[in-house]
Structures are given as C-alpha cells and as structure tokens.
Amino acid sequence: MTSVTLNEGLSQISLAFVFIAMAIYTVSFLLFTGHLARRASKDVAVSKRAFNIERIAMTLLIVGSVSHGIGVVLRGIAASRVPWANMYEFSISGSFVIVAIFILSLFFVTDIRIIAVLVNAFVLLVLGAATTSFYVQVKTLMPALQSYWLVIHVTVAVLATSFFNIAAALAVAYLFKTSGWFASRKGKLAGLIRRILDVFPKENRIEKLSYRFNIIGFILWTFTLIAGAIWAERAWHRYWGWDTKEVWTFIIWTIYAGYLHANATRGWSGRRSAWLSLVGFAAVIFNFTIVNLFFKGLHVYSGLK
Numbered sequence: 268m269t270s271v272t273l274n275e276g277l278s279q280i281s282l283a284f285v286f287i288a289m290a291i292y293t294v295s296f297l298l299f300t301g302h303l304a305r306r307a308s309k310d311v312a313v314s315k316r317a318f319n320i321e322r323i324a325m326t327l328l329i330v331g332s333v334s335h336g337i338g339v340v341l342r343g344i345a346a347s348r349v350p351w352a353n354m355y356e357f358s359i360s361g362s363f364v365i366v367a368i369f370i371l372s373l374f375f376v377t378d379i380r381i382i383a384v385l386v387n388a389f390v391l392l393v394l395g396a397a398t399t400s401f402y403v404q405v406k407t408l409m410p411a412l413q414s415y416w417l418v419i420h421v422t423v424a425v426l427a428t429s430f431f432n433i434a435a436a437l438a439v440a441y442l443f444k445t446s447g448w449f450a451s452r453k454g455k456l457a458g459l460i461r462r463i464l465d466v467f468p469k470e471n472r473i474e475k476l477s478y479r480f481n482i483i484g485f486i487l488w489t490f491t492l493i494a495g496a497i498w499a500e501r502a503w504h505r506y507w508g509w510d511t512k513e514v515w516t517f518i519i520w521t522i523y524a525g526y527l528h529a530n531a532t533r534g535w536s537g538r539r540s541a542w543l544s545l546v547g548f549a550a551v552i553f554n555f556t557i558v559n560l561f562f563k564g565l566h567v568y569s570g571l572k
C-alpha cells in the first residue's frame with residue numbers, strides 16, 4: 268500500500284476558507300432577505316432598488332462559493348484523496364455542490380432566483396454544523412473506502428442530494444405561496460408577507476420546477492443505489508446486506524419513486540405533492556445525520572468518536 272501524506276496545517280487553511288465563505292454567505296443571505304422585503308414595497312423606487320440589492324447578493328453568493336470551493340479542494344489536497352470520507356468533508360463538499368448547481372441553474376431557469384434566500388440559509392446551517400460539530404483532523408481512509416467507487420458513488424449521491432435540496436426549497440416556496448393563512452391575517456407583518464409572496468412565480472410554475480429537479484435527483488439517486496450495491500459486492504462480497512445505510516438509501520428511493528408515480532399517474536399534485544417532496548428530503552437529512560451519528564453499520568462513516 269502506498270504511503271499517504273496528511274497535512275493538518277493545510278487542512279486548517281482549508282477551514283479558514285470555509286469560515287470566510289460562511290461570512291460572505293451570511294452577508295449574501297441578509298441582502299437576499301432585504302431584497303425580498305424591498306420587492307414587496309409599495310414604493311416603486313424602493314422596489315426597483317431591490318434588483319440592485321439582488322445583484323450584489325448574487326455576486327456575493329458566487330464569491331462565497333469560490334472561497335467555499337477553495338476550502339473543499341485544499342481539504343482534499345491535505346488528505347491526499349477526495350474530500351468526502353467523513354461527515355465534515357461530505358458536508359462542506361455537498362453544500363458547495365448545492366450552491367454550484369443553484370448558480371448554474373440560474374442560467375437556464377431564472378425563476379429559481381426567488382429561493383436563493385432558502386438555499387443560502389440551508390448551506391449556512393450545513394456549514395455551521397460541519398465546522399462546530401463534525402470537524403475532524405485529516406485521516407487516511409479505512410480499507411473499505413479505498414476504491415474508485417468512493418468517487419463514483421459519493422459524487423452521484425452528492426449531486427442527487429443537491430437536486431433534492433433545490434426541489435425541497437421550491438416546495439417550501441410553493442407551500443408559502445399557496446397558504447391561505449397569511450391572507451386571513453391582519454397587520455403590517457402579514458401584509459408584508461403577502462406582498463413578498465406576490466413576487467414569487469405562479470404556483471404551477473414553482474410546482475413544475477420542483478418536480479423537474481426531483482426527477483433529476485431521483486435518476487441520480489437510483490444510480491447511487493446501484494453503484495452502492497456494486498461497491499458493496501467489491502468490498503464485502505455481497506450486493507445487499509440490510510445494513511442501516513442501505514435500508515435508508517432504499518427508503519429514500521421509495522419515497523421519491525412514490526412522489527413521481529403519484530404525480531405522473533394519479534394527478535397527486537399541489538400541496539400534498541409539495542409535502543411529500545419535503546418528506547423525501549427530510550429522509551435524506553435523517554440518513555446523513557441520525558443514521559451516521561447514532562446507528563451502527565458498515566456504511567457509517569461519520570469520522571466522529
């Protein structure tokens with residue numbers, strides 16, 4: 268086995284870039300929030316200035332993603348491998364891919380700009396958990412992970428999770444947009460929220476976008492399930508062993524399969540569909556956090572003691 272050089276000093280530099288990204292993301296999040304409030308203003312001049320705020324916020328989101336990406340790359344160099352062998356590395360890598368896919372998607376689907384504040388908030392939460400609770404020093408890989416299937420399997424899983432995340436953010440936007448709760452409330456805050464919801468795209472547009480992102484995520488998750496089985500056969504000489512991680516990966520696949528089937532064949536759309544999308548993403552989060560932290564199994568690679 269070839270020797271692996273670990274560089275904890277470089278890992279700390281990587282961590283510094285992640286913290287810089289978090290600071291930039293925080294400012295971007297605040298500006299996106301301010302942008303929505305100004306878009307909802309009855310003052311036309313104020314509403315127009317909101318677009319300038321949005322451009323600044325989006326620029327900061329891109330700058331933050333660059334710093335974030337540097338942090339991920341440096342972590343990989345410090346560990347002399349791909350940077351997703353534990354919960355910390357998966358968190359910083361996965362959240363970076365979420366931001367990257369969101370930014371790239373804006374070139375094709377401008378309507379998803381409205382969920383920038385939700386994507387930004389989620390990434391901040393993930394990075395906050397990663398840096399405060401999940402951080403571990405760089406380590407060599409355990410034998411089962413020393414395979415090119417780590418790159419294939421986890422890369423696709425990260426991509427699938429990113430698409431599911433954007434779809435979930437759109438589902439949240441849909442639920443707010445179609446909620447009658449704010450319409451029945453009086454007061455300045457309720458009025459502001461109603462005006463903010465008015466600048467969202469039409470309900471059917473949000474729903475279609477969420478559905479399309481979930482389709483892509485489901486295809487990628489299907490490949491994740493298949494690649495995981497192939498990797499398991501190479502590592503443990505069996506394709507399926509009812510390991511906790513395997514079971515939850517299949518549960519997630521089943522939830523999203525049910526979501527797509529209900530939408531395509533039974534016309535199960537609207538708020539029920541949005542809630543099911545959120546249930547699916549909640550299962551993804553459960554699989555990554557609770558399963559990794561509290562369950563035992565061959566696939567549990569939290570890196571935490």
